[in-house]
Amino acid sequence: MAIAPLTLALSKGRIFDETLPLLAAAGIGVPENPESSRKLILPTDSGDLRIIIVRASDVPTYVQYGAADFGIAGKDVLYEHEAQHPGGLYQPIDLNIARCRLCVAAPEGFDYQGAVHQGSRLRIATKYTRAAREHFAAKGVHVDLIKLYGSMELAPLVGLADAIVDLISSGGTIRANHLVEVEEIRQISSRLIVNQAALKMQGARLQPILDAFERASAQMA
Ligand code: ATP
Ligand code: MG
Numbered sequence: 001m002a003i004a005p006l007t008l009a010l011s012k013g014r015i016f017d018e019t020l021p022l023l024a025a026a027g028i029g030v031p032e033n034p035e036s037s038r039k040l041i042l043p044t045d046s047g048d049l050r051i052i053i054v055r056a057s058d059v060p061t062y063v064q065y066g067a068a069d070f071g072i073a074g075k076d077v078l079y080e081h082e083a084q085h086p087g088g089l090y091q092p093i094d095l096n097i098a099r100c101r102l103c104v105a106a107p108e109g110f111d112y113q114g115a116v117h118q119g120s121r122l123r124i125a126t127k128y129t130r131a132a133r134e135h136f137a138a139k140g141v142h143v144d145l146i147k148l149y150g151s152m153e154l155a156p157l158v159g160l161a162d163a164i165v166d167l168i169s170s171g172g173t174i175r176a177n178h179l180v181e182v183e184e185i186r187q188i189s190s191r192l193i194v195n196q197a198a199l200k201m202q203g204a205r206l207q208p209i210l211d212a213f214e215r216a217s218a219q220m221a
Contacts, residue, residue: 009071
């Protein structure tokens with residue numbers, strides 16, 4: 001009887017692209033690219049592993065419920081997921097890929113520090129409501145959080161918010177929209193996440209891949 005291949009959940013784009021070298025370090029090649037093939041289930045040249053392509057914020061859900069044995073997700077996504085599902089995922093390795101920073105950004109002319117000192121109530125647009133809520137609570141700043149699902153940079157430009165909490169890497173996108181970074185909340189990279197039952201039942205098959213990922217990512221740190 002053929003055993004089912006292990007399933008790795010990835011999002012397309014930077015996480016898929018930056019995972020390819022880790023898979024190569026484990027001796028696994030991926031013949032197709034999700035951008036061009038449009039397939040949501042991608043075979044690998046190891047008969048024992050297949051890749052499923054899901055939204056970045058859905059990766060923890062697929063792994064938590066066991067539809068994928070393991071996956072790769074940003075700490076930004078994991079932090080928001082944990083608010084609903086505390087402790088459900090084993091997160092053994094920081095892979096040091098897809099590195100960026102979670103920041104507060106505001107329009108060039110907005111006196112953010114002044115508003116904070118005066119105790120003004122701020123309207124903050126973000127996809128990262130848990131991280132934002134905890135950040136401003138720790139500073140003692142009162143905020144109204146406005147949940148968005150993308151294009152956060154637009155919100156201050158059209159009067160929806162005073163500032164945003166978003167991911168920044170080069171800063172090109174916020175600069176192009178006349179925003180400036182006013183505060184860093186935390187450094188972000190992606191972690192390997194593993195389904196708890198899969199680790200118990202498939203540990204012997206998973207472990208060589210996890211070890212190869214760990215060695216390869218240590219070299220990227
Ligand atoms: P979706 O496109 O499904 O709305 P997304 O925009 O979060 O989700 P990606 O842009 O592929 O999807 O981001 C995936 C992960 O990569 C994020 O969760 C974050 O950890 C990291 N990331 C996001 N933006 C950057 C960036 N500019 N530079 C480096 N890493 C980033
Ligand atoms: Mg994005």
